[in-house]
């Protein structure tokens with residue numbers, strides 16, 4: 001009798017502990033789930049926070065503009081002509097030197113598209129929408145389709161003046177000698193291929209072999225070494241305590 005009397009509370013205590021532990025465990029798993037979901041959302045958006053709260057790093061060469069993060073309102077471009085296009089003065093010198101160095105290797109570059117104002121982007125988008133409507137889509141369908149390839153006005157990296165489309169805006173560019181030259185040398189002149197196939201989850205943009213972004217020599221070399229796209233790189237710098 002005594003033994004069972006003594007055992008009963010022990011069993012109760014044991015099962016109580018199991019229940020408490022299960023509750024704790026399920027809460028913990030739930031918490032991990034929330035973390036995962038949050039991480040997935042962040043990764044998909046390629047940003048740490050919502051677009052409106054996004055804080056740019058102080059180095060203007062690392063300005064982040066993507067389909068979640070608009071061009072900062074305070075952004076100022078100092079346009080400089082190169083070919084028939086304009087780029088920001090900050091990118092001009094290294095871009096010119098890159099073109100000259102390539103020419104010595106018998107590789108020729110030209111800028112197809114450089115700086116684009118928000119108003120110009122509106123025109124580009126509207127043109128794409130009209131084209132789709134002429135092909136029989138409704139206004140809404142046409143807009144949705146156009147936004148797959150044309151950035152919303154305010155959300156194009158071309159607004160910064162630090163992005164250039166080179167030579168041939170088509171997937172064939174990836175097969176060219178010019179593309180191979182860039183793969184080896186672009187970073188030496190401060191440029192990175194902004195949208196790579198392996199990074200679409202971060203950038204939200206399909207591979208674009210022709211679109212290059214100026215970040216300056218130091219950052220371009222570091223991004224190449226780490227194999228980081230700009231979204232990953234600014235996050236990495238922030239985690240290192242940079243602001």
Ligand SMILES: [Zn+2]
Pocket residue numbers: 113158163164165211212
């Ligand atoms: Zn581009």
